Amino acid sequence: xxxxxxxxxxxxxxxxxxxxxxxxxxxxxxxxxxxxxxxxxxxxxxxxxxxxxxxxxxxxxxxxxxxxxxxxxxxxxxxxxxxxxxxxxxxxxxxxxxxxxxxxxxxxxxxxxxxxxxxxxxxxxxxxxxxxxxxxxxxxxxxxxxxxxxxxxxxxxxxxxxxxxxxxxxxxxxxxxxxxxxxxxxxxxxxxxxxxxxxxxxxxxxxxxxxxxxxxxxxxxxxxxxxxxxxxxxxx
Amino acid sequence: xxxxxxxxxxxxxxxxxxxxxxxxxxxxxxxxxxxxxxxxxxxxxxxxxxxxxxxxxxxxxxxxxxxxxxxxxxxxxxxxxxxxxxxxxxxxxxxxxxxxxxxxxxxxxxxxxxxxxxxxxxxxxxxxxxxxxxxxxxxxxxxxxxxxxxxxxxxxxxxxxxxxxxxxxxxxxxxxxxxxxxxxxxxxxxxxxxxxxxxxxxxxxxxxxxxxxxxxxxxxxxxxxxxxxxxxxxxx
Numbered sequence: 217x218x219x220x221x222x223x224x225x226x227x228x229x230x231x232x233x234x235x236x237x238x239x240x241x242x243x244x245x246x247x248x249x250x251x252x253x254x255x256x257x258x259x260x261x262x263x264x265x266x267x268x269x270x271x272x273x274x275x276x277x278x279x280x281x282x283x284x285x286x287x288x289x290x291x292x293x294x295x296x297x298x299x300x301x302x303x304x305x306x307x308x309x310x311x312x313x314x315x316x317x318x319x320x321x322x323x324x325x326x327x328x329x330x331x332x333x334x335x336x337x338x339x340x341x342x343x344x345x346x347x348x349x350x351x352x353x354x355x356x357x358x359x360x361x362x363x364x365x366x367x368x369x370x371x372x373x374x375x376x377x378x379x380x381x382x383x384x385x386x387x388x389x390x391x392x393x394x395x396x397x398x399x400x401x402x403x404x405x406x407x408x409x410x411x412x413x414x415x416x417x418x419x420x421x422x423x424x425x426x427x428x429x430x431x432x433x434x435x436x437x438x439x440x441x442x443x444x445x446x447x448x449x450x451x452x
Numbered sequence: 453x454x455x456x457x458x459x460x461x462x463x464x465x466x467x468x469x470x471x472x473x474x475x476x477x478x479x480x481x482x483x484x485x486x487x488x489x490x491x492x493x494x495x496x497x498x499x500x501x502x503x504x505x506x507x508x509x510x511x512x513x514x515x516x517x518x519x520x521x522x523x524x525x526x527x528x529x530x531x532x533x534x535x536x537x538x539x540x541x542x543x544x545x546x547x548x549x550x551x552x553x554x555x556x557x558x559x560x561x562x563x564x565x566x567x568x569x570x571x572x573x574x575x576x577x578x579x580x581x582x583x584x585x586x587x588x589x590x591x592x593x594x595x596x597x598x599x600x601x602x603x604x605x606x607x608x609x610x611x612x613x614x615x616x617x618x619x620x621x622x623x624x625x626x627x628x629x630x631x632x633x634x635x636x637x638x639x640x641x642x643x644x645x646x647x648x649x650x651x652x653x654x655x656x657x658x659x660x661x662x663x664x665x666x667x668x669x670x671x672x673x674x675x676x677x678x679x680x681x682x683x684x685x686x687x688x
Contacts, residue, residue, distance in 0.1 A: 230591055230594065233587075233590070233591055233594070234590075234591070234594055236584065236586070236587035237583045237584060237587055237588070237589075237590050237594075238583060238584060239584040258591070260589070260591070261587040261589060262587065303601075303605070304605050345601070346604065346605055347473045347474060348472065348473060348474060348475040348604075350472070351469075351472035351473055351497040351498065352473070353473075353496070353497060354469075354470070354473050354597070355466055355469055355470070355494070355496070355593065355597075357591065357593070357594055358466065358469070358470055358473075358593055358594055358597035359597075361590070361591075361594035361595075361597055361598050362597050362598055362601040365539075365581070365598040365601070365602070366601070366605075368582065368584075369539065369540050369582055369602075400678075403678075403682065404678065406685075407678075407681045407682045407685045408681070408685070409677075409678055409681040409682070421674070425671055425674065425675075428667075428668070428671060429665040429666070429667060429671065430665075431664070431665060432664070435661055435664060435665065438657070438661065439661075441645075442636075442639075442640065442643075442645055445643050445644070445645040446639065446643045446645070446682055446686070449642075449643045449644070449686060450682070450685060450686070
């Protein structure tokens with residue numbers, strides 16, 4: 217991760233924080249404006265990462281050792297001279313580069329105007345974050361967070377592709393739904409809610425309703441308990 | 453987009469900026485700490501959006517009209533009580549909800565500790581941003597940017613894919629679930645199902661249950677009708 221001439225130390229700290237959030241480690245800062253940027257308070261939980269960051273005088277020095285350099289920016293104000301990659305497609309390129317033993321540098325420009333044409337001339341490609349055309353300019357810390365999320369989420373997605381786990385327990389079995397339907401129906405009758413002529417239609421609708429709701433077995437036990445109690449009170 | 457008790461106006465501004473970046477418009481702020489949050493300087497290019505943001509006293513008011521409420525947070529410090537969805541999977545759910553005419557609310561907690569267990573009981577699901585286990589806690593503005601990027605990038609990705617429409621109507625809105633919860637609770641009391649000491653816990657569980665079941669407005673009217681009838685009989 218390379219920041220070119222960031223002006224506000226709070227933004228540098230925010231970048232460090234996002235890096236820690238998504239498991240990235242090496243930060244380089246090119247020609248920063250402020251002197252004490254390594255003590256930025258905004259680097260919550262990333263103080264060590266920020267302290268270990270290197271400062272260089274030029275972008276060339278900062279990207280030394282990188283086999284793929286990706287500059288970031290919007291296309292709104294420029295005619296790109298290098299390959300343009302939309303952020304959602306960056307992950308695959310980065311992964312391929314790492315697989316073949318390469319090292320990737322992601323470069324962000326200063327807050328006000330982003331990377332210059334010259335900065336970009338050190339980049340293999342220009343990464344575009346797909347923002348709204350009416351307001352394309354992002355806050356530096358937010359832009360970094362979005363990029364690192366995309367890269368981290370992508371590798372996580374690939375790792376767990378198969379296992380899609382839902383946070384719910386298993387749905388209640390058919391015979392349990394029927395049991396509940398029976399108790400609810402008796403309750404309807406006890407409460408004079410279901411006139412005789414409507415009973416068949418109501419029973420049908422109730423079955424559909426319970427399947428639409430799809431309660432888990434635990435949910436079903438809870439609902440059943442309430443209706444049994446109500447029924448007992450109504451029939452008393 | 454709903455922010456619950458944000459402390460730092462600069463963060464609120466950063467949220468507004470990210471919303472403008474990714475084409476989102478409606479911001480609600482619940483019980484903010486600072487008075488002049490609508491003038492936050494950090495809302496670069498999003499001054500109008502921030503000025504049009506609504507302030508409410510409670511989360512319930514803020515999510516009125518929403519048919520799917522998604523709370524955000526990390527699982528690091530809590531045992532979730534609702535369905536957990538990893539951010540990369542949220543887009544599909546949001547889209548499906550919008551396709552069937554629903555409205556989605558995305559809720560973020562205060563900077564220090566995030567949403568409380570009670571806040572989350574108003575949510576259908578908990579969205580987890582997949583962060584590094586050693587440093588899961590994100591800056592508020594960055595977390596919002598990452599979520600909105602995911603949603604915006606996804607819908608751009610999918611616009612071309614085939615639409616899969618479900619045969620259900622829109623889910624019932626948040627305030628309707630509250631109405632139903634109130635009637636069910638009164639029924640529980642009338643049936644001596646809910647002893648006084650358990651009432652708070654039961655109310656909490658009932659909120660969770662209704663959101664797990666996710667009834668449509670039509671389903672809700674039907675259930676409400678039955679419980680009103682029961683209540684009338686029990687209280688007679």
